[in-house]
Amino acid sequence: MRTYAGHSSAAASNALYRTNLAKGQTGLSVAFDLPTQTGYDPDHVLARGEVGKVGVPISHVGDMRALFDGIPLAEMNTSMTINATAMWLLALYEAVAEEQAQEQGLDAAEVRRRLAGTTQNDIIKEYLSRGTHVFGPAPSLRLITDMIAYTVTEMPRWNPINICSYHLQEAGATPVQELAYSLATAIAVLDAVVEAGQVPRERLGEVVGRISFFVNAGVRFVEEMCKMRAFVQLWDQLTQERYGVQDPRQRRFRYGVQVNSLGLTEAQPENNVQRIVLEMLAVTLSKDARARAVQLPAWNEALGLPRPWDQQWSLRIQQVLAYESDLLEHEDLFAGSHVVEATVAELVAGATAELERIQEMGGVVEAVESGYLKSALVASHAARRRRIEAGVDKVVGVNCFETTEPSPLTADLDTAIHVADPDVEDRAVAAVRRWREERDADPQRREAAEAALQRLRADAATETNLMAASIACARAGITTGEWTDALRDVFGEYRAATGVGAAAAAGPEAGPRSGRETGQGARPGNGDGDEAWHEGLADVREAVRRTGEELGTHLRFLVGKPGLDGHSNGAEQVAVRARDAGFEVVYQGIRLTPEQIVAAAVAEDVHVVGLSILSGSHMALVPAVLTGLRDAGAEDVPVVVGGIIPDADARRLRELGVAAVFTPKDFGLNDIMGQVVDVVRAARGLAPSGGTVRD
Numbered sequence: 029m030r031t032y033a034g035h036s037s038a039a040a041s042n043a044l045y046r047t048n049l050a051k052g053q054t055g056l057s058v059a060f061d062l063p064t065q066t067g068y069d070p071d072h073v074l075a076r077g078e079v080g081k082v083g084v085p086i087s088h089v090g091d092m093r094a095l096f097d098g099i100p101l102a103e104m105n106t107s108m109t110i111n112a113t114a115m116w117l118l119a120l121y122e123a124v125a126e127e128q129a130q131e132q133g134l135d136a137a138e139v140r141r142r143l144a145g146t147t148q149n150d151i152i153k154e155y156l157s158r159g160t161h162v163f164g165p166a167p168s169l170r171l172i173t174d175m176i177a178y179t180v181t182e183m184p185r186w187n188p189i190n191i192c193s194y195h196l197q198e199a200g201a202t203p204v205q206e207l208a209y210s211l212a213t214a215i216a217v218l219d220a221v222v223e224a225g226q227v228p229r230e231r232l233g234e235v236v237g238r239i240s241f242f243v244n245a246g247v248r249f250v251e252e253m254c255k256m257r258a259f260v261q262l263w264d265q266l267t268q269e270r271y272g273v274q275d276p277r278q279r280r281f282r283y284g285v286q287v288n289s290l291g292l293t294e295a296q297p298e299n300n301v302q303r304i305v306l307e308m309l310a311v312t313l314s315k316d317a318r319a320r321a322v323q324l325p326a327w328n329e330a331l332g333l334p335r336p337w338d339q340q341w342s343l344r345i346q347q348v349l350a351y352e353s354d355l356l357e358h359e360d361l362f363a364g365s366h367v368v369e370a371t372v373a374e375l376v377a378g379a380t381a382e383l384e385r386i387q388e389m390g391g392v393v394e395a396v397e398s399g400y401l402k403s404a405l406v407a408s409h410a411a412r413r414r415r416i417e418a419g420v421d422k423v424v425g426v427n428c429f430e431t432t433e434p435s436p437l438t439a440d441l442d443t444a445i446h447v448a449d450p451d452v453e454d455r456a457v458a459a460v461r462r463w464r465e466e467r468d469a470d471p472q473r474r475e476a477a478e479a480a481l482q483r484l485r486a487d488a489a490t491e492t493n494l495m496a497a498s499i500a501c502a503r504a505g506i507t508t509g510e511w512t513d514a515l516r517d518v519f520g521e522y523r524a525a526t527g528v529g530a531a532a533a534a535g536p537e538a539g540p541r542s543g544r545e546t547g548q549g550a551r552p553g554n555g556d557g558d559e560a561w562h563e564g565l566a567d568v569r570e571a572v573r574r575t576g577e578e579l580g581t582h583l584r585f586l587v588g589k590p591g592l593d594g595h596s597n598g599a600e601q602v603a604v605r606a607r608d609a610g611f612e613v614v615y616q617g618i619r620l621t622p623e624q625i626v627a628a629a630v631a632e633d634v635h636v637v638g639l640s641i642l643s644g645s646h647m648a649l650v651p652a653v654l655t656g657l658r659d660a661g662a663e664d665v666p667v668v669v670g671g672i673i674p675d676a677d678a679r680r681l682r683e684l685g686v687a688a689v690f691t692p693k694d695f696g697l698n699d700i701m702g703q704v705v706d707v708v709r710a711a712r713g714l715a716p717s718g719g720t721v722r723d
Contacts, residue, residue: 032057032059032109032286032323032325033045033048033056033057033058033059033339034058034059034060034061034083034084035059035080035081035082035083035084035333036080036084036449036452037080037084037085037094037452037455037456038084038085038086038091038092038094038095039094039097040084041058041084041095042094042095042096042097042098042099044336045095045099046098046099047336048339048343049099051340051343052343052347053343054105055104055105055106055107055145055321056099056104056105056106056107056145057106057107057109057323058083058084058095058106058107058108058109058110059082059083059084059109060083060084060085060086060108060109060110060117061078061079061080061081061082061083061084061085062075062078062081062082062083062160062591062592062593062594062643063075063078063079063085063508063509063592064083064084064085064086064087064110064113064117064508065083065110065111065112065113065160065592066112066113066160066162066512066592066594066619067112067113067116067162067508067509067511067512067513067516068508068509068512068592069087069460069507069508069509069510070085070087070453070456070457070459070460071457071460071461072509073621074591074592074619074621075453075592076453076591076621076645076648076649076652077453077591077645077647077648077649078591078592078593078643078645079452079453079456079457080449080452080453080456081643081644081645082643082644083109085456086117086120086508087456087459087460087463087507087508087509088120088460088463088502088505088506088507088508089120089123089124089502089503089505090463090505092117092120092121092123092124093124093127096124100128101121101124101125101128101139101143102125102128102129102134102139102142102143104144104145105144105145106121106144106145106146107145107146107148107190107284107321108121108145108146108147108148109148110147110148110149111148111149111150111151111154111158111160111161112151112154112160112161112162112163112168112512113162113508113511113512114147114148114149114171114172114175115171115174115175115494115495115498116498116501116502116508116511116512117147118147118175118186118188118495118498119495119498119499119501119502120502121143122140122143122183122499122502123499123502123503125139125140125143126139126140140182140183141182141183141184141185142185143183143185143186144185144186145186145187146186146187146190146240146284147175147186147187147188147189147190148189148190148192148242149172149175149188149189149190150189150190150191150192150213150242151165151168151169151172152165152209152212152213152216152392152393152396153192153193153195153196153209153213154524154594155396155401155402155522155524155525156195156196156199156209156396156401156402156405156524157195157196157198157199157405157595157597158195158594158595159524159593159594159595159596159618159619160592160594161522161524161594162512162515162516162521162522163515163516163519163520163521163522164519164520164522165393165396165397165522166393167515167518167519167520169216169217169220169393170220170224170494171494172188172189172217172220173217173220173221173224173226174224174226174493174494174495175188175189175495176188176189176217176221176227176235176238177221177224177226177227177493178493178495179238180227180231180234180235180238184234184238186238187238187239187240187282188238189217189239189240190240190241190242190284191210191213191214191217191239191240191241191242192210192241192242192243193206193207193209193210193241193242193243193244194242194243194244194285194286195244196209196210196244196405197244197246197288197290198244198288198289198290198595198597199405199406199409199597200405200406200407200408200409200410200411200412200597201405201408202408203251203252203255203258203375204375204378204379204382205382205404205405205408206243206244206255207255207258207259207262207375207376207378207379207382207383208378208379208380208382208383208386209382209386209392209401210241210243210259211262211263211266211379211383212383212386212387212391212392212395213392214239214263214266215266215270215387215391215392216391216392216393217239218232218235218236218239218270218271219391221235222271224491226493232271232272232273233273233274233275233278234278236267236271236273236278236279237275237277237278237279237280239282240282240283240284240320241259241281241282241283241284242283242284242285242286243255243256243259243283243284243285243311243319244285244286244287244288244290245285245287245288245307245308245310245311246287246288246290246291246307246310247288247291247303247306247307249306249307249309249310250367250368250371251371252307252310252311253310253311253313253314253317253362253368254368254371254372254375255375256283256310256311256314256317256319257314257316257317257362257368257372258372258375258376258379259281259283259317260281260316260317261372261376262376262379262380263279263281264276264279264281267279281317282320283319283320284319284320284321284322284323285311285319285321285322285323286322286323286324286325287303287304287307287308287310287311287322287324287325288303288307289325289329291303291423292325292327292329292330292692293330293423293425293426293692293693294330294331294691294692294693295425295426295430295692295693296424296425296426296432296435297327297328297330297331297435297437297438298327298435298437299424299425300325300327300328300329300330301327301341301345304324304325304327304342304345305345308322308324308345308346308349309349309355312349312355312356313355313361313362314360314361314362315356315358315359315360315361316360316362316363322346323342324342324343324345324346325342326338326339326341326342327341327342327437328437328438328445329672330672330692331438331445331672331674332445332644332672332674333445333644334445335445386400386401396524396525397525399525399527402524402525402526402527403525403527404527405527406526406527406528406600406601406604409597409600409601410601410604410605413601413605413695413697414558414561416695417561417695417696417697417698418558418560418561420558423695426693426695427695445674453648460507463505463507464507467505473504473505476504476505477501477504477505477506477510479504480497480500480501480503480504480506481501481506481510481511481514483497483500484497484498484500484501484511484514484515485514485515485517485518488514488515488518488519489518498511523617523619524617526596526600526603526615526616526617527600528600528603528604528607528613528615561698564696564698564699565608565609565698567698567702568609568610568698568701568702568705569608569609569610571702571705571717572609572610572611572701572705573610574717575705575708575709575714575717576610578714579635579712579714582610582611582612583610583611583612583635583636583705583708584611584612584613584614584632584633584634584635584636585606585611585612585613585614585634585635585636585638585704586613586614586615586625586628586629586632586634586636586637586638587599587602587603587606587613587614587615587638587640588615588616588620588625588628588629588637588638588639588640588653589617589618589619589620589639589640589641590620590621590622590625590639590641590645590649590650590652590653591619591620591641591643591645591648591649592619592643593618593640593641593642593643593645594618594619595642595643596617596618596640598640598642598670598671599615599618599638599640599670600615601697602638602640602670602697602700603615605697605698605700605701606638606701606704609698609701611701614628614632614634616628622649622652622653622656623652623656625637625639625653625656626653626656626657626659626660626662627660629657629660629662629665630660630662634665635665635708635711635712636665636666636667636668636687636704636707636708636711637653637657637665637666637667637668638667638668638669638670638704639653639667639668639669639670639671640669640670640671641669641670641671641673642671642672644672646669646671646673646677646681647677647680647681650667650669650681650684650686651684653667654667654684654685654686664711664712665711666687666707666708666710666711667685667686667687668686668687668688668689668690668703668704668707669681669686669688669689669690670689670690670691670694670700671691672691672692673689673691678691687707687710687711688703688704688707702717705717
């Protein structure tokens with residue numbers, strides 16, 4: 029039982045972990061901030077506004093030491109949600125475990141063998157959904173295989189990779205896509221391990237036995253439960269037939285789960301509690317496909333960062349199920365069900381066909397590099413959005429049953445969410461600079477650091493396993509940014525496909541598809557909502573066309589992702605709908621500085637800039653874009669902002685000059701496009717076209 033936690037600083041997160049463990053949490057699930065995930069120190073320009081926001085900043089072994097102060101790592105099970113820099117964080121973790129062993133007079137090698145936990149380390153889904161990749165597919169697979177080889181030998185209780193379909197569903201994946209893309213990733217990793225030759229073929233079963241999965245469970249209970257049974261069946265078949273693993277214990281499908289965050293609503297957020305419970309039941313009721321670990325989001329995540337009390341509520345939901353109910357005391361409740369068997373068979377058949385399609389392309393890496401997987405996810409997500417907007421998919425409190433009594437839970441929104449300490453970033457910047465200065469002021473420590481980085485670069489240029497060099501860097505006091513920069517020098521940096529250009533346009537045929545086509549199951553509803561949806565899009569297209577004629581040009585819309593927030597699903601959907609509405613769309617993907625966005629807006633002579641930020645860094649990055657546009661003489665270009673933005677922040681952004689702020693409650697993209705047209709018209713002195721700009 030876990031909650032996904034980490035924020036502000038190593039010391040603050042350590043206090044939170046101790047509190048959660050005292051409340052009955054049985055493992056740690058560490059959230060790292062975006063600079064740590066993408067390999068930057070807090071004082072890097074791209075880290076601006078992002079330090080300590082979505083997780084804890086870890087810049088060097090001193091931070092890792094503080095994070096686990098008083099927590100014996102040899103007795104803990106620690107999950108680390110880390111991917112591109114997973115090798116580095118594992119090296120820091122091992123270095124701290126060694127220090128604890130020395131303090132207690134224990135053998136360091138024995139403590140290392142007792143370390144239990146997981147590094148997520150699934151880079152494929154980073155290219156598709158989360159966006160925290162650094163290196164290209166080939167060097168990233170190299171880092172993963174090196175970690176697998178090292179842990180099988182040196183850390184036999186550690187799960188070196190946690191293949192993660194969770195974020196695929198958040199990016200719009202259907203159950204069929206979630207199954208197929210995850211298993212295609214597993215094939216790529218296992219094939220790379222075999223090809224690398226660092227693990228003898230007879231020990232491949234040990235590798236398979238240490239691979240775990242991290243999945244998503246949505247609110248469609250039967251479908252999600254059947255998806256997990258399909259996962260169990262397909263994994264057992266794949267590992268036995270393709271890799272010859274004979275031990276059924278090594279073929280066991282071991283997975284943890286966080287239930288769906290995509291479906292959490294800002295409107296009537298109290299409804300999220302029952303959604304979370306239903307989603308948890310989907311991965312616990314079926315004993316033959318039960319999760320090994322569960323972590324639940326908080327009811328108010330669509331509003332902002334949860335408070336400790338909100339996380340406690342999620343933990344208590346699990347504890348009530350485990351200790352008060354009898355749901356875990358029986359054999360599988362669904363064995364022999366004709367409905368379940370038929371649904372599982374349909375999912376297995378669909379996933380097998382999609383997996384074969386990917387393998388025919390050359391495997392999951394080739395499918396990523398070609399843009400096929402990203403485009404498929406963008407299209408699936410767009411179809412889901414259209415079904416919700418058309419009212420075919422019912423979301424209680426959002427597109428149906430919208431009337432509500434005032435909620436005491438959100439009576440004071442400014443205190444209903446956690447607000448990060450605004451001084452966190454300044455303190456982290458000062459601390460990392462002080463760490464480097466003190467290290468380099470000592471000639472012996474400076475020489476050790478330089479030698480460690482030189483060894484890392486040299487080993488990266490060969491086929492040498494990089495774990496040893498990384499651990500040496502950790503011991504020498506190298507920082508996260510220095511470790512990553514050394515590998516950037518050798519491997520280069522990678523920008524993944526956006527999937528926007530290849531996503532199908534929304535024409536008359538773009539309404540809801542059948543469950544068999546989408547892998548989502550049949551949807552209740554009728555064609556009336558779909559017809560109204562297309563009429564709404566046609567109205568916006570006409571407004572865009574008419575406004576362009578009045579201005580003597582085509583309307584150009586720049587969609588920007590400033591900072592390190594790689595959750596680009598919303599930005600991609602806005603870009604696709606803006607294109608379908610007739611805008612010329614400029615979208616360059618993730619991880620841009622405010623200065624780069626301003627430069628693109630000026631160079632492309634755009635009529636509006638839309639910024640998408642979900643990491644909580646909007647109050648640092650949006651003003652920087654506004655200032656940049658003014659300094660560039662483009663103050664007449666309006667800026668609109670979308671993301672998880674508390675009301676108080678939205679008010680402040682509008683005071684600063686933002687023309688409109690959109691949050692998860694603004695689910696109708698056609699309506700948003702209409703409002704954007706009116707923002708452009710207002711900025712150019714034209715009368716409104718019929719959209720409504722929010723105060």
